[in-house]
Amino acid sequence: MRLGAIGCLIAGLAAATAPVLFRNVAKESGIDFKLVSGGPEKHYIAESMTGGVALFDYNNDGLIDIYLVNGSTIEGERSGNNTAEDRLYRNNGDGTFTDVTHEAGLGDRRWTMGVAIADVNNDGYDDIYITNYGANRLYLNNGDGTFRDFSKESHTDISGWSSGAAFADFDGDGLVDLYVSSYLDVDILNLPKTGLLCRYRDIPVQCGPRGLTPGHGHLFKNLGGGRFQDVTAASGIGAAPPSYGLGVAWADVDNDGRPDLFVANDSLPNYLFHNDGNGKFTETALAAGVALRSDGREQAGMGVDFGDYDNDGNLDLILTTFSDDYKTLFHNDGTGHFEDVSSPAGLVRPTWNLLGWGVQFVDLNNDGYQDIVMANGHVYPEVDQHSFETTYRQHPMVLMNDGNGHFKDASASAGPAFQLAESSRGLATASLSNNGFMDIVISNLDAQPWIIKNPGSGGNWLLLKLRGTVSNRDAIGARVTVKTGKLSQLREVKSGGSYQSHSDFRLHFGLAAAQSVDEIKIRWPSGKQQMVKNVKVNQILTIEEPK
């Protein structure tokens, strides 16, 4: 073995074991935001489910901005007088953010659940789609720092209780399409209240979702110009029964070049809609092994992310679930068939007592192996009055990847940010300071968000921004493999995912001690293949699709 390679190996190991101390810098950031979500007692299920976060560059200044959804109260809905607004914060580049909500023409006051981002009209500026209880909204970016409400014209302003949303170009026409999951088909002003009817470990709690009518997701095909057509029935997606849909993520699970769609369902089997081509989908979750956990039991699926945690070239899946259950890691064998490997991967014990929501695969120490970070928090404040070995407010969790398919709970030693406890929900990641180390933003019910800064001790890195020309502008669905020595890492550009949230489009690669990138292979959504060789490390590189 050459000395250089040994050096890489040792440095890589050192990078993997060095503690990474995270801090919450929300106060210093200037963000003053409280996520409103009903009353503190959480008598109704509607009060427990909001909390999307989006990290994206709305003004193309190269800095990642923050969008935080906001909820409402039952009284606010009843009176029609909700004052809590969704907010957009511009990244000033110096660690601070400025509230530009009104300046940008935003500030939705509905009971917003989640957010997804994409450039729906390929004009080079990212647009915002928010899911509400009530009509969803599509805000088109005017390109001058402002947005206009294009909801009606887009025909995506469906009513009801929408939850997760994610964009992908399912038919390969260069325009991103949209899937929106739905949680319940109910009137939130007539939800059953905490009382004798609904119990958790024999204590009365809020009701649902079981016993309430599940919702029906929608698939919208992009017709161009920001206009969409509901193709739920025509695509075959409508054939799946209504479910308690939450987290949504697109990924090409069987490496056939077409994005497939995963929907995490609460208390019901999950869905995996295989993209058959020609605009058709077939629901295959049971056969593919991702509908249920390994013993055949349904879980309360909340948040979801795809990522190649073992660098074998296939996208694996992480799912967050309820407390008294493990958070599930599904390993992809490359054919779209998955195995629940939560137990051998070491996820069972550490995650058992936590109720997980937002989740991401992200390489936090830049050692070349994606770790897992989760936002947690219970739905029942009542658990604090009993010795249930779980609490209402919970700390976020970081599971560090040891490079051998195992994860270790490093939360206790990950710094003060991971000792904080709230009832957290959405989670998104981005390098907010563009230093190549991934930060985490987490929303918290009835509290301030956390901006968790990565202190940046670790290996080298590469941030890739892809720009589609034939493909959709954001290159959503583009598949990139980065090789450094023997290490080969796979990422896909994605929109949405986690829990009703959206992370930075730029693809992040931790490169450990590698001094250069041997090769970057890109499979664009259009099908075009591109190779770039001998790339410098520690840079943000923009690559445009060859025309």
Place this chain on the structure above:
Amino acid sequence: MRFTGPGRMAAWVLIAASATCAAEDTQNFEVILKRAQQDRLAGRNDQALDELRTLLTNLSRHPELRALALDAKRETAACLESLAAEQPKDAFVQYQLGVVYRELGDNRRAALNLQNAVKGGFRNLGAQVNLIEAAFDSRQSALALETAKDVISPSLRSVDVLLRLGRLLFDHLFYKEALQAFQLAHQAAPDAFEPRFRMALTHFLLKEYADTIAALGAALEPVRDLDSNPEAASLDASAEAQSGHSDTAISLLRRAIERSPRSPHGYINLALIELDMGNTGEAEKLLDQLRSLPVQQDAKVFYAVKRNSCRDLANNLDHGGAPAHPSGGAAEFYYQLALQLQQRFHYASAIELLRLAQREEGSTARVLYVAGTSCLNLDAQAAEPVQLLRAAIARDPKFDKAFYMLGRAYARRGDLDGALEAYQEAARIHPDPSYLVSLGRALAKAAPDRAMAAYEQALALDPSDAEAHMELGRLLVQTKDLSKAQTELEKTLALEPDYYEADYLLGRLFYQTGNQEQSRAYMASFEEKKSALMEQSVIGSGFIFGGQ
């Protein structure tokens, strides 16, 4: 009662007879049987069947010739199989085959043939009821339930059949469907007591207490006539108590006891209510009286204690020595009663009796074990089950069942290392198939070879252990030995057709091998069975069994 349809065959009615059979007659019967066999082999099935029919009628008068009668039935089955092969669409032949196989005790085949008969158009009540019974007897509950749902309708007016179906469904924990049958029986015979009582009991188990009282109210008219039926009176009172009307319940039960002092039902239910209210002294007096009755084992327990005293019991673990398995007196009575309550899913009630046993005999291993198991079923995530089971083991380090249940408790809390250790110890002390299967499950991901060895050992001890076949099949899917996995999973379904997890894994297996049609078929079967058995599984199999 046998059901026959129109057509060629006469009813096979068994008539008890006391006449003994002369040797000559026996020889004649054997000759007829042989002749029938020869006719069948020569293709003269109708003739053979006629002979067999006559033979069986004659043999029915000679119960001492049971073995010969069985031979005759086997021969009948063989004839009918030949006919079925010639006329595969003849639903009536399928029906007759089904009935014969029922008589021969081969309920799987019976269910298959009866299902063919019903699908083929032979949808008379006899065929459907026989199908339901055969399906339940061959552990095909989903099939039985689906058929029962087709049969039970307002057009079915036979009270006997409705009650029979209702009881079958009830015994298999399909309470909603059982209730429907009982309600229809009540409509068909409004004055009959049993449909009303069964309705009331089913409402009670569905926690519909107001409906329980309403159904019983009419049954016990003119004014809740408790003299007529202390069991019904106890059910009535228990429904009042579960609805929060404790005073009414107590008054009703005291009256029931007064009027029927030899009936155990009032004592046990009132004792449980008193325990729930914290009136231990009162409860002990009633239990003492119950103990003195000769028919205490027949006591019908309706009332379910609401309080969870697991913590109290765990906090009272004494540190003094006590014999591992004491005997005699009140302690034994309380302990045995607790065991019975646990076996009937009355876990909180069992804990109350165990607290009394604990007072009498101390925190013995057996008390702690049953308590730990009951607490585990009450709340698997609580700390007390582990605490109690560990305490049981401390008092009896060779208590293999306690180690096993401790493993289950750890597994339910996500502590797989703890579960593994406990299962290993259980299996080391006593290599029971269920311990070995659980051990295998705990080892499966991390050490598949050792898991395989555990499953194989379980199957060596009991080749008909469906769970062992199932887990071995799952492991083989994991290790990609798909052909062997298929064999094991198919064996699982052959042993336990309701084991829908095997359908699920077969569905995934065939998906992996590219056989989409088979995959879809198994997945459809999985979803159908799971959906049908969902209610049953919520009530029944979610519980973690234990007990001596």
